[in-house]
Amino acid sequence: MELPPLALSFWIAMNATVLGLVMGLPLAWLLARRTLPARDLLTILILLPMVLPPTVLGYYLLIVVGQGGPVGWLAETLGLGRIVFTQTAAVIAAFVASAPFLIRAAQAGFEQVDPAYVEAARTLGRSELAIWLTITLPLAWRAVLAGLALAFARAVGEFGATVMVAGSIPGRTRTGSIAIYDMVQAGRMQEANVLAIALAFTTAGVLFLLTRVGRTPSW
Amino acid sequence: MTGSSRTAVEAPAQRQSVTVETVLKARAGDFELDVAFRTSAGVTALFGPSGAGKSLTLRHLAGLEDPGSGRIRLDRRILLDSDAGLNVPPRERRVGIVFQEYALFPHMSVEANVGYGLCDRSRIERTRRIEKLLAMTGLEGYGERRPRELSGGERQRVALARALAPEPELLLLDEPFAALDFRVRRELRAALRSLHERTGVPMILVTHSLEDVRKLSDWLVLLDRGRVLASGPTRSLLDDPPSQEARALVSGEELG
Numbered sequence: 055m056e057l058p059p060l061a062l063s064f065w066i067a068m069n070a071t072v073l074g075l076v077m078g079l080p081l082a083w084l085l086a087r088r089t090l091p092a093r094d095l096l097t098i099l100i101l102l103p104m105v106l107p108p109t110v111l112g113y114y115l116l117i118v119v120g121q122g123g124p125v126g127w128l129a130e131t132l133g134l135g136r137i138v139f140t141q142t143a144a145v146i147a148a149f150v151a152s153a154p155f156l157i158r159a160a161q162a163g164f165e166q167v168d169p170a171y172v173e174a175a176r177t178l179g180r181s182e183l184a185i186w187l188t189i190t191l192p193l194a195w196r197a198v199l200a201g202l203a204l205a206f207a208r209a210v211g212e213f214g215a216t217v218m219v220a221g222s223i224p225g226r227t228r229t230g231s232i233a234i235y236d237m238v239q240a241g242r243m244q245e246a247n248v249l250a251i252a253l254a255f256t257t258a259g260v261l262f263l264l265t266r267v268g269r270t271p272s273w
Numbered sequence: 274m275t276g277s278s279r280t281a282v283e284a285p286a287q288r289q290s291v292t293v294e295t296v297l298k299a300r301a302g303d304f305e306l307d308v309a310f311r312t313s314a315g316v317t318a319l320f321g322p323s324g325a326g327k328s329l330t331l332r333h334l335a336g337l338e339d340p341g342s343g344r345i346r347l348d349r350r351i352l353l354d355s356d357a358g359l360n361v362p363p364r365e366r367r368v369g370i371v372f373q374e375y376a377l378f379p380h381m382s383v384e385a386n387v388g389y390g391l392c393d394r395s396r397i398e399r400t401r402r403i404e405k406l407l408a409m410t411g412l413e414g415y416g417e418r419r420p421r422e423l424s425g426g427e428r429q430r431v432a433l434a435r436a437l438a439p440e441p442e443l444l445l446l447d448e449p450f451a452a453l454d455f456r457v458r459r460e461l462r463a464a465l466r467s468l469h470e471r472t473g474v475p476m477i478l479v480t481h482s483l484e485d486v487r488k489l490s491d492w493l494v495l496l497d498r499g500r501v502l503a504s505g506p507t508r509s510l511l512d513d514p515p516s517q518e519a520r521a522l523v524s525g526e527e528l529g
Contacts, residue, residue: 170376173337176363177370178390179439188389192380 056225059233060252064260066141066229067209070148071156074205078157079198083190085157086164104154108214115147115219137219144220144227148209156198156205163197164190203264210257290315291348291475293443297333299341306330306341306499314492316469317477318485318507321496321522327479328373330496331445334477335370336363347443369436369474370445374452375428377420383407383431384416390439406434409468426457430464437472446478450485462488483523487511495519 057065084090085097103111119125119137129137137143167190175185191198213231220227222236230253237246290313299306306326319327332338334345336352340360345353347368352361377386387406391399407413410430420428429449436444449465450458466489469476480486486493486507493510495502503510503519514520 168376170372170374171378173335173363174370174372174376174435175378175389176337177335177366177368178435179364179367180389180392181364184392189378 058225059228059230059249060256062225062228063210063230063253064256066144066148067152067206067212069145070152070209070212071202071206073145073149074153074156074209075202078153078205079160079191082157082160083164083186085161100157101154103150104158108151108212109218111151112147112215112218115143115150115215119143119146119219139219139221139223139227141220141226144216144229147215147219148212151212151215152205152209155208156201159201159204160194160198163194163201166197167193199264199267203261206264207257207261210253210260291442292346293317293334293348293475293477294344294346295330295334297330297341297343297345297353299329299333299338299343301329301338304329304499306333308496308499308501310494310501310504312477312492312494312504314490314506315475316466316490317475317492317494318490319477319479319494319496320481320483320486321502322481324498325496326499327481327496328447331370331447331477331479334443335368335445336361336366337370350442367439367442368445369439369441369443371429371432371436371447371449373448375420375432377428377431377435379420381419382416383412383418383420383423386420386431387434387438389435402438406438409437409471410434411464424457425453426461429453429461433465433468437468437474441474444474444476446476448479448481450480450482465489483511483525495522497522 081100085093085100090096116138117123119129121127121130121136121138126137129135137146171189171193172185175189180188211231212229213235216227216229217232217235222228222232228236230249234246234249234253237243237249292311292313294311296309297306304324304326306329308326308330319330321327329338333341334352340353340355342355343353344351344355347366350361351357351359352366352368353359378389381389384403384407388399388403391402394402403416407416410433412427412430412434415423415427415431420431423431429452446465450461453461462485465476478485478489490507492504493507494504495510497518502522503515505515510519511523514523
Protein backbone atom coordinates (compact mmCIF):
# COMPACT_ATOMS: atom_id res chain seq x y z
CA MET A 55 0.00 0.00 0.00
CA GLU A 56 1.39 3.45 -0.96
CA LEU A 57 0.85 6.02 1.76
CA PRO A 58 2.24 9.31 3.01
CA PRO A 59 4.66 8.92 5.97
CA LEU A 60 2.23 9.60 8.82
CA ALA A 61 -0.45 7.25 7.51
CA LEU A 62 2.21 4.68 6.69
CA SER A 63 3.43 4.76 10.30
CA PHE A 64 -0.04 3.92 11.55
CA TRP A 65 -0.74 1.35 8.87
CA ILE A 66 2.48 -0.54 9.62
CA ALA A 67 2.08 -0.19 13.37
CA MET A 68 -1.48 -1.48 13.15
CA ASN A 69 -0.41 -4.55 11.19
CA ALA A 70 2.46 -5.18 13.59
CA THR A 71 0.20 -4.84 16.63
CA VAL A 72 -2.46 -7.18 15.21
CA LEU A 73 0.28 -9.68 14.41
CA GLY A 74 1.59 -9.24 17.94
CA LEU A 75 -1.87 -9.84 19.36
CA VAL A 76 -2.45 -13.02 17.33
CA MET A 77 0.98 -14.50 18.08
CA GLY A 78 1.64 -12.87 21.43
CA LEU A 79 -1.55 -13.66 23.35
CA PRO A 80 -1.23 -17.45 23.25
CA LEU A 81 2.46 -17.08 24.05
CA ALA A 82 1.73 -14.80 27.00
CA TRP A 83 -0.83 -17.29 28.26
CA LEU A 84 1.69 -20.14 27.99
CA LEU A 85 4.32 -18.09 29.80
CA ALA A 86 1.84 -17.37 32.60
CA ARG A 87 1.71 -21.10 33.35
CA ARG A 88 4.33 -22.10 35.86
CA THR A 89 4.53 -25.59 34.45
CA LEU A 90 5.90 -24.50 31.07
CA PRO A 91 9.32 -26.09 30.46
CA ALA A 92 12.25 -23.76 29.72
CA ARG A 93 10.07 -20.85 30.81
CA ASP A 94 12.98 -18.64 31.89
CA LEU A 95 14.91 -19.13 28.67
CA LEU A 96 11.82 -18.40 26.59
CA THR A 97 11.10 -15.28 28.63
CA ILE A 98 14.60 -13.93 28.01
CA LEU A 99 14.37 -14.65 24.28
CA ILE A 100 11.04 -12.88 24.02
CA LEU A 101 12.15 -9.86 26.01
CA LEU A 102 15.46 -9.50 24.19
CA PRO A 103 14.10 -7.08 21.56
CA MET A 104 13.17 -4.68 24.38
CA VAL A 105 16.76 -4.28 25.52
CA LEU A 106 18.79 -4.76 22.34
CA PRO A 107 19.87 -1.63 20.45
CA PRO A 108 17.47 -1.32 17.50
CA THR A 109 20.35 -1.54 15.06
CA VAL A 110 21.45 -4.86 16.55
CA LEU A 111 17.88 -6.06 16.28
CA GLY A 112 17.80 -4.86 12.67
CA TYR A 113 21.07 -6.61 11.94
CA TYR A 114 19.80 -9.96 13.19
CA LEU A 115 16.50 -9.49 11.40
CA LEU A 116 18.43 -8.86 8.21
CA ILE A 117 20.20 -12.17 8.70
CA VAL A 118 16.94 -14.03 9.33
CA VAL A 119 14.71 -12.50 6.64
CA GLY A 120 17.51 -11.71 4.16
CA GLN A 121 17.97 -13.75 1.02
CA GLY A 122 20.42 -16.11 2.72
CA GLY A 123 18.37 -16.38 5.92
CA PRO A 124 15.82 -19.06 6.80
CA VAL A 125 12.72 -16.87 6.57
CA GLY A 126 13.95 -15.14 3.43
CA TRP A 127 14.72 -18.47 1.80
CA LEU A 128 11.32 -19.86 2.80
CA ALA A 129 9.49 -16.84 1.37
CA GLU A 130 11.31 -17.12 -1.97
CA THR A 131 10.78 -20.88 -2.14
CA LEU A 132 7.06 -20.37 -1.57
CA GLY A 133 7.03 -17.83 -4.38
CA LEU A 134 6.36 -14.87 -2.07
CA GLY A 135 9.42 -13.06 -3.35
CA ARG A 136 11.99 -11.02 -1.51
CA ILE A 137 11.17 -9.66 1.95
CA VAL A 138 14.01 -7.24 2.57
CA PHE A 139 13.22 -3.62 1.62
CA THR A 140 9.49 -4.24 1.36
CA GLN A 141 6.57 -3.16 3.52
CA THR A 142 6.44 -6.70 4.90
CA ALA A 143 9.93 -6.22 6.29
CA ALA A 144 8.82 -2.98 7.94
CA VAL A 145 5.86 -4.78 9.53
CA ILE A 146 8.12 -7.60 10.74
CA ALA A 147 10.61 -5.12 12.25
CA ALA A 148 7.83 -3.22 14.04
CA PHE A 149 6.28 -6.50 15.20
CA VAL A 150 9.50 -7.90 16.65
CA ALA A 151 10.28 -4.61 18.40
CA SER A 152 6.79 -4.09 19.81
CA ALA A 153 5.39 -7.56 20.60
CA PRO A 154 7.46 -8.00 23.82
CA PHE A 155 5.60 -5.06 25.39
CA LEU A 156 2.28 -6.73 24.70
CA ILE A 157 3.47 -10.18 25.78
CA ARG A 158 4.91 -8.88 29.03
CA ALA A 159 1.76 -7.00 30.02
CA ALA A 160 -0.59 -9.78 28.93
CA GLN A 161 1.44 -12.38 30.82
CA ALA A 162 1.13 -10.33 34.01
CA GLY A 163 -2.60 -10.04 33.32
CA PHE A 164 -3.04 -13.79 32.88
CA GLU A 165 -1.03 -14.48 36.03
CA GLN A 166 -3.46 -12.30 37.99
CA VAL A 167 -6.47 -14.42 37.09
CA ASP A 168 -7.34 -16.53 40.13
CA PRO A 169 -6.92 -20.20 39.14
CA ALA A 170 -10.03 -20.98 41.20
CA TYR A 171 -12.17 -19.27 38.51
CA VAL A 172 -10.81 -21.60 35.88
CA GLU A 173 -11.23 -24.61 38.15
CA ALA A 174 -14.82 -23.67 38.94
CA ALA A 175 -15.50 -23.28 35.22
CA ARG A 176 -14.05 -26.72 34.52
CA THR A 177 -16.33 -28.40 37.03
CA LEU A 178 -19.24 -26.65 35.30
CA GLY A 179 -18.59 -28.63 32.17
CA ARG A 180 -17.10 -26.02 29.84
CA SER A 181 -14.31 -26.68 27.36
CA GLU A 182 -10.85 -25.19 27.84
CA LEU A 183 -11.29 -22.87 24.86
CA ALA A 184 -14.65 -21.63 26.14
CA ILE A 185 -13.12 -21.02 29.55
CA TRP A 186 -10.24 -19.08 28.02
CA LEU A 187 -12.59 -16.90 26.00
CA THR A 188 -15.19 -16.29 28.71
CA ILE A 189 -13.10 -16.21 31.91
CA THR A 190 -9.35 -15.88 31.39
CA LEU A 191 -9.30 -13.35 28.57
CA PRO A 192 -12.02 -11.00 29.92
CA LEU A 193 -10.37 -10.97 33.36
CA ALA A 194 -6.96 -10.22 31.86
CA TRP A 195 -8.36 -7.83 29.28
CA ARG A 196 -7.29 -4.57 30.88
CA ALA A 197 -3.70 -5.72 31.15
CA VAL A 198 -3.83 -6.91 27.54
CA LEU A 199 -5.16 -3.53 26.46
CA ALA A 200 -2.45 -1.68 28.35
CA GLY A 201 0.13 -3.88 26.63
CA LEU A 202 -1.56 -3.25 23.31
CA ALA A 203 -1.25 0.51 23.79
CA LEU A 204 2.44 0.23 24.66
CA ALA A 205 3.14 -2.09 21.75
CA PHE A 206 1.35 0.19 19.32
CA ALA A 207 3.29 3.22 20.55
CA ARG A 208 6.55 1.32 20.22
CA ALA A 209 5.61 0.19 16.71
CA VAL A 210 4.79 3.75 15.61
CA GLY A 211 8.13 4.90 17.01
CA GLU A 212 10.12 2.08 15.37
CA PHE A 213 13.13 3.44 13.50
CA GLY A 214 16.46 1.62 13.73
CA ALA A 215 15.47 -1.92 12.84
CA THR A 216 13.05 -0.71 10.16
CA VAL A 217 15.69 1.35 8.40
CA MET A 218 18.01 -1.64 8.34
CA VAL A 219 15.59 -4.22 6.94
CA ALA A 220 13.12 -2.05 5.03
CA GLY A 221 15.09 1.03 4.09
CA SER A 222 13.36 4.33 3.34
CA ILE A 223 11.30 3.86 0.20
CA PRO A 224 8.84 6.76 -0.22
CA GLY A 225 5.23 5.63 0.07
CA ARG A 226 6.16 2.06 0.94
CA THR A 227 8.55 1.94 3.88
CA ARG A 228 9.28 5.59 4.66
CA THR A 229 7.30 5.87 7.86
CA GLY A 230 6.83 9.07 9.86
CA SER A 231 9.85 8.56 12.07
CA ILE A 232 12.10 7.73 9.09
CA ALA A 233 10.76 10.64 7.05
CA ILE A 234 11.58 13.03 9.90
CA TYR A 235 15.16 11.75 9.95
CA ASP A 236 15.44 12.14 6.18
CA MET A 237 14.01 15.68 6.33
CA VAL A 238 16.42 16.76 9.04
CA GLN A 239 19.30 15.25 7.06
CA ALA A 240 18.21 17.27 4.04
CA GLY A 241 17.84 20.43 6.10
CA ARG A 242 14.06 20.62 5.59
CA MET A 243 13.47 21.61 9.22
CA GLN A 244 10.05 23.18 8.61
CA GLU A 245 8.62 19.95 7.21
CA ALA A 246 10.27 17.86 9.90
CA ASN A 247 8.71 20.11 12.52
CA VAL A 248 5.19 19.69 11.11
CA LEU A 249 5.52 15.93 10.80
CA ALA A 250 7.01 15.59 14.29
CA ILE A 251 4.09 17.49 15.81
CA ALA A 252 1.56 15.49 13.81
CA LEU A 253 3.15 12.18 14.83
CA ALA A 254 3.35 13.16 18.49
CA PHE A 255 -0.27 14.29 18.66
CA THR A 256 -1.83 11.42 16.75
CA THR A 257 0.11 8.82 18.77
CA ALA A 258 -0.91 10.52 22.00
CA GLY A 259 -4.51 10.53 20.76
CA VAL A 260 -4.52 6.83 20.01
CA LEU A 261 -2.93 6.06 23.39
CA PHE A 262 -5.51 8.21 25.11
CA LEU A 263 -8.34 6.33 23.44
CA LEU A 264 -6.84 2.94 24.30
CA THR A 265 -6.33 3.83 27.96
CA ARG A 266 -9.87 5.24 28.13
CA VAL A 267 -11.26 1.90 26.99
CA GLY A 268 -8.98 0.12 29.44
CA ARG A 269 -9.97 2.24 32.40
CA THR A 270 -13.71 1.72 32.13
CA PRO A 271 -14.37 -0.78 34.90
CA SER A 272 -16.49 -3.56 33.52
CA TRP A 273 -17.36 -5.06 36.89
CA MET B 274 -33.95 -19.42 51.92
CA THR B 275 -37.50 -18.59 51.08
CA GLY B 276 -39.29 -21.88 51.38
CA SER B 277 -42.24 -20.34 49.56
CA SER B 278 -42.52 -21.60 46.01
CA ARG B 279 -43.22 -25.30 46.13
CA THR B 280 -43.30 -25.23 42.34
CA ALA B 281 -39.56 -24.76 42.42
CA VAL B 282 -39.05 -28.16 43.97
CA GLU B 283 -37.19 -30.39 41.60
CA ALA B 284 -36.67 -34.09 42.08
CA PRO B 285 -38.50 -35.87 44.88
CA ALA B 286 -36.47 -35.58 48.03
CA GLN B 287 -36.29 -39.28 48.66
CA ARG B 288 -34.00 -40.37 45.92
CA GLN B 289 -32.04 -43.56 45.75
CA SER B 290 -28.86 -43.13 47.69
CA VAL B 291 -25.64 -42.53 45.80
CA THR B 292 -22.47 -44.28 46.85
CA VAL B 293 -19.13 -42.52 46.72
CA GLU B 294 -16.09 -44.71 47.11
CA THR B 295 -12.64 -43.23 47.38
CA VAL B 296 -9.31 -44.98 47.72
CA LEU B 297 -6.57 -42.47 47.14
CA LYS B 298 -2.85 -42.08 47.58
CA ALA B 299 -1.31 -38.82 46.47
CA ARG B 300 1.57 -36.52 47.21
CA ALA B 301 1.57 -32.74 47.34
CA GLY B 302 5.08 -31.58 48.18
CA ASP B 303 5.89 -33.05 51.58
CA PHE B 304 2.30 -33.89 52.28
CA GLU B 305 1.15 -37.45 51.84
CA LEU B 306 -2.50 -38.20 51.38
CA ASP B 307 -3.61 -41.77 51.97
CA VAL B 308 -7.36 -41.94 52.39
CA ALA B 309 -10.04 -44.53 51.86
CA PHE B 310 -13.71 -44.10 52.66
CA ARG B 311 -17.09 -45.01 51.37
CA THR B 312 -20.33 -43.18 51.92
CA SER B 313 -23.90 -43.50 50.77
CA ALA B 314 -25.18 -40.79 53.04
CA GLY B 315 -27.06 -37.67 52.00
CA VAL B 316 -24.58 -35.32 53.63
CA THR B 317 -21.08 -36.48 54.48
CA ALA B 318 -18.68 -34.36 56.50
CA LEU B 319 -14.92 -34.55 56.21
CA PHE B 320 -13.79 -33.30 59.58
CA GLY B 321 -10.32 -32.70 60.92
CA PRO B 322 -7.77 -30.05 61.85
CA SER B 323 -6.08 -27.75 59.33
CA GLY B 324 -3.59 -29.69 57.28
CA ALA B 325 -5.50 -32.94 57.59
CA GLY B 326 -5.93 -33.18 53.83
CA LYS B 327 -9.67 -32.45 53.76
CA SER B 328 -9.63 -29.86 50.99
CA LEU B 329 -7.08 -31.85 49.03
CA THR B 330 -9.35 -34.90 49.15
CA LEU B 331 -12.21 -32.73 47.92
CA ARG B 332 -10.10 -31.40 45.05
CA HIS B 333 -9.22 -34.95 44.06
CA LEU B 334 -12.91 -35.86 44.02
CA ALA B 335 -13.57 -32.93 41.70
CA GLY B 336 -10.66 -33.95 39.47
CA LEU B 337 -8.76 -30.71 40.06
CA GLU B 338 -5.49 -32.30 41.18
CA ASP B 339 -3.00 -34.42 39.31
CA PRO B 340 -4.31 -37.88 39.97
CA GLY B 341 -2.47 -39.94 42.51
CA SER B 342 -2.97 -43.66 42.56
CA GLY B 343 -6.29 -45.08 43.51
CA ARG B 344 -9.91 -45.35 42.58
CA ILE B 345 -12.84 -42.99 42.83
CA ARG B 346 -16.29 -44.31 42.13
CA LEU B 347 -19.45 -42.26 42.02
CA ASP B 348 -22.29 -44.76 42.04
CA ARG B 349 -21.85 -46.79 38.89
CA ARG B 350 -19.39 -44.43 37.28
CA ILE B 351 -15.64 -44.77 37.74
CA LEU B 352 -14.08 -41.30 37.91
CA LEU B 353 -10.54 -42.45 38.57
CA ASP B 354 -8.85 -45.78 38.20
CA SER B 355 -5.11 -45.37 38.14
CA ASP B 356 -4.54 -49.06 37.38
CA ALA B 357 -6.62 -48.78 34.24
CA GLY B 358 -5.15 -45.38 33.40
CA LEU B 359 -8.59 -43.80 33.67
CA ASN B 360 -9.06 -40.25 34.92
CA VAL B 361 -12.29 -38.49 34.00
CA PRO B 362 -11.62 -34.74 33.54
CA PRO B 363 -13.54 -32.35 35.80
CA ARG B 364 -15.86 -31.16 33.05
CA GLU B 365 -17.17 -34.70 32.54
CA ARG B 366 -17.37 -35.73 36.18
CA ARG B 367 -20.73 -34.14 36.96
CA VAL B 368 -19.35 -33.19 40.33
CA GLY B 369 -20.10 -29.64 41.46
CA ILE B 370 -17.93 -27.71 43.88
CA VAL B 371 -18.42 -24.66 46.06
CA PHE B 372 -15.06 -23.14 46.92
CA GLN B 373 -14.28 -21.61 50.27
CA GLU B 374 -13.99 -18.14 48.72
CA TYR B 375 -16.79 -19.06 46.26
CA ALA B 376 -14.78 -18.11 43.13
CA LEU B 377 -17.75 -16.30 41.58
CA PHE B 378 -16.85 -14.88 38.18
CA PRO B 379 -16.45 -11.18 39.05
CA HIS B 380 -17.14 -9.88 35.55
CA MET B 381 -20.48 -11.66 35.23
CA SER B 382 -23.90 -11.00 36.70
CA VAL B 383 -25.45 -13.41 39.19
CA GLU B 384 -27.58 -14.77 36.35
CA ALA B 385 -24.58 -15.37 34.09
CA ASN B 386 -22.72 -17.05 36.95
CA VAL B 387 -25.59 -19.42 37.66
CA GLY B 388 -26.11 -20.08 33.95
CA TYR B 389 -22.44 -20.68 33.20
CA GLY B 390 -22.73 -24.45 33.32
CA LEU B 391 -25.92 -24.48 31.24
CA CYS B 392 -24.57 -23.54 27.85
CA ASP B 393 -25.62 -26.84 26.31
CA ARG B 394 -29.30 -26.07 26.92
CA SER B 395 -31.71 -24.01 24.90
CA ARG B 396 -32.17 -20.39 25.85
CA ILE B 397 -35.64 -20.94 27.27
CA GLU B 398 -34.60 -23.95 29.28
CA ARG B 399 -31.60 -22.06 30.53
CA THR B 400 -33.61 -19.05 31.67
CA ARG B 401 -36.14 -21.29 33.35
CA ARG B 402 -33.44 -23.24 35.19
CA ILE B 403 -31.70 -20.04 36.34
CA GLU B 404 -34.99 -18.67 37.67
CA LYS B 405 -35.69 -21.89 39.49
CA LEU B 406 -32.29 -21.95 41.15
CA LEU B 407 -32.46 -18.31 42.16
CA ALA B 408 -35.83 -19.04 43.75
CA MET B 409 -34.51 -22.12 45.51
CA THR B 410 -31.59 -20.22 46.99
CA GLY B 411 -33.66 -17.19 47.96
CA LEU B 412 -32.03 -14.94 45.38
CA GLU B 413 -35.07 -13.76 43.41
CA GLY B 414 -34.40 -10.31 42.04
CA TYR B 415 -30.63 -10.65 42.34
CA GLY B 416 -30.07 -11.83 38.77
CA GLU B 417 -28.68 -8.57 37.43
CA ARG B 418 -26.29 -7.90 40.28
CA ARG B 419 -22.56 -8.38 40.23
CA PRO B 420 -20.80 -10.54 42.83
CA ARG B 421 -19.08 -7.52 44.40
CA GLU B 422 -22.48 -6.03 45.23
CA LEU B 423 -23.44 -9.04 47.35
CA SER B 424 -22.89 -9.91 50.99
CA GLY B 425 -20.88 -12.98 51.97
CA GLY B 426 -23.99 -15.05 52.56
CA GLU B 427 -25.51 -14.02 49.24
CA ARG B 428 -22.31 -14.89 47.44
CA GLN B 429 -22.38 -18.32 48.95
CA ARG B 430 -25.95 -18.82 47.74
CA VAL B 431 -24.91 -17.82 44.22
CA ALA B 432 -22.02 -20.29 44.37
CA LEU B 433 -24.47 -22.99 45.49
CA ALA B 434 -26.93 -22.16 42.73
CA ARG B 435 -24.15 -22.13 40.14
CA ALA B 436 -22.81 -25.51 41.24
CA LEU B 437 -26.28 -27.07 41.32
CA ALA B 438 -27.38 -25.66 37.95
CA PRO B 439 -25.96 -28.40 35.68
CA GLU B 440 -27.56 -31.05 37.93
CA PRO B 441 -24.43 -32.61 39.38
CA GLU B 442 -24.53 -36.10 40.82
CA LEU B 443 -22.45 -34.97 43.76
CA LEU B 444 -21.89 -31.58 45.35
CA LEU B 445 -18.66 -30.76 47.17
CA LEU B 446 -18.43 -27.88 49.62
CA ASP B 447 -15.08 -26.64 50.89
CA GLU B 448 -15.46 -24.96 54.31
CA PRO B 449 -18.78 -23.50 53.20
CA PHE B 450 -19.25 -21.27 56.24
CA ALA B 451 -15.68 -20.36 57.13
CA ALA B 452 -15.91 -16.85 55.73
CA LEU B 453 -19.21 -15.99 57.44
CA ASP B 454 -20.18 -14.75 60.87
CA PHE B 455 -22.09 -17.08 63.14
CA ARG B 456 -25.60 -15.71 62.56
CA VAL B 457 -25.32 -16.00 58.79
CA ARG B 458 -23.74 -19.38 59.38
CA ARG B 459 -26.75 -20.68 61.24
CA GLU B 460 -29.13 -19.38 58.61
CA LEU B 461 -27.13 -20.86 55.75
CA ARG B 462 -26.77 -24.21 57.46
CA ALA B 463 -30.53 -24.50 57.51
CA ALA B 464 -30.69 -23.31 53.92
CA LEU B 465 -28.14 -25.88 52.83
CA ARG B 466 -29.95 -28.67 54.62
CA SER B 467 -33.26 -27.79 53.00
CA LEU B 468 -31.57 -27.42 49.61
CA HIS B 469 -30.25 -30.91 50.02
CA GLU B 470 -33.66 -32.23 50.91
CA ARG B 471 -35.26 -30.54 47.93
CA THR B 472 -32.73 -31.51 45.31
CA GLY B 473 -31.66 -34.88 46.69
CA VAL B 474 -28.09 -34.21 45.51
CA PRO B 475 -25.64 -35.93 47.86
CA MET B 476 -23.14 -33.57 49.43
CA ILE B 477 -19.67 -33.92 50.84
CA LEU B 478 -18.54 -31.00 52.91
CA VAL B 479 -15.21 -30.15 54.40
CA THR B 480 -15.29 -28.43 57.74
CA HIS B 481 -13.36 -27.94 60.91
CA SER B 482 -16.42 -26.98 62.88
CA LEU B 483 -18.09 -29.67 65.01
CA GLU B 484 -21.25 -27.63 64.93
CA ASP B 485 -21.43 -28.03 61.14
CA VAL B 486 -20.81 -31.73 61.53
CA ARG B 487 -23.57 -32.15 64.11
CA LYS B 488 -26.19 -30.01 62.41
CA LEU B 489 -25.61 -31.03 58.81
CA SER B 490 -24.07 -34.40 58.30
CA ASP B 491 -25.41 -37.95 58.39
CA TRP B 492 -22.05 -39.53 57.85
CA LEU B 493 -18.70 -38.49 59.25
CA VAL B 494 -15.18 -39.09 58.05
CA LEU B 495 -12.48 -38.11 60.55
CA LEU B 496 -9.23 -37.05 58.93
CA ASP B 497 -5.87 -36.28 60.45
CA ARG B 498 -2.49 -35.79 58.79
CA GLY B 499 -3.61 -37.24 55.52
CA ARG B 500 -5.19 -40.38 56.97
CA VAL B 501 -8.71 -41.47 57.82
CA LEU B 502 -8.99 -42.01 61.58
CA ALA B 503 -12.53 -43.28 61.51
CA SER B 504 -15.69 -43.09 59.45
CA GLY B 505 -19.27 -43.91 60.24
CA PRO B 506 -22.70 -42.47 61.01
CA THR B 507 -22.23 -39.02 62.52
CA ARG B 508 -24.29 -39.62 65.63
CA SER B 509 -22.61 -42.85 66.69
CA LEU B 510 -19.13 -41.63 65.81
CA LEU B 511 -19.59 -38.50 67.92
CA ASP B 512 -21.18 -40.36 70.84
CA ASP B 513 -18.79 -43.25 70.83
CA PRO B 514 -15.49 -42.55 69.06
CA PRO B 515 -13.77 -45.83 68.21
CA SER B 516 -10.26 -44.79 69.23
CA GLN B 517 -8.34 -42.48 71.51
CA GLU B 518 -7.26 -40.30 68.56
CA ALA B 519 -10.81 -40.05 67.25
CA ARG B 520 -12.04 -39.13 70.72
CA ALA B 521 -9.45 -36.37 70.98
CA LEU B 522 -10.51 -35.03 67.60
CA VAL B 523 -14.26 -34.86 68.31
CA SER B 524 -14.00 -33.64 71.89
CA GLY B 525 -12.78 -30.15 71.02
CA GLU B 526 -15.40 -27.66 69.88
CA GLU B 527 -13.53 -25.90 67.11
CA LEU B 528 -10.25 -26.93 65.62
CA GLY B 529 -7.51 -24.54 64.68
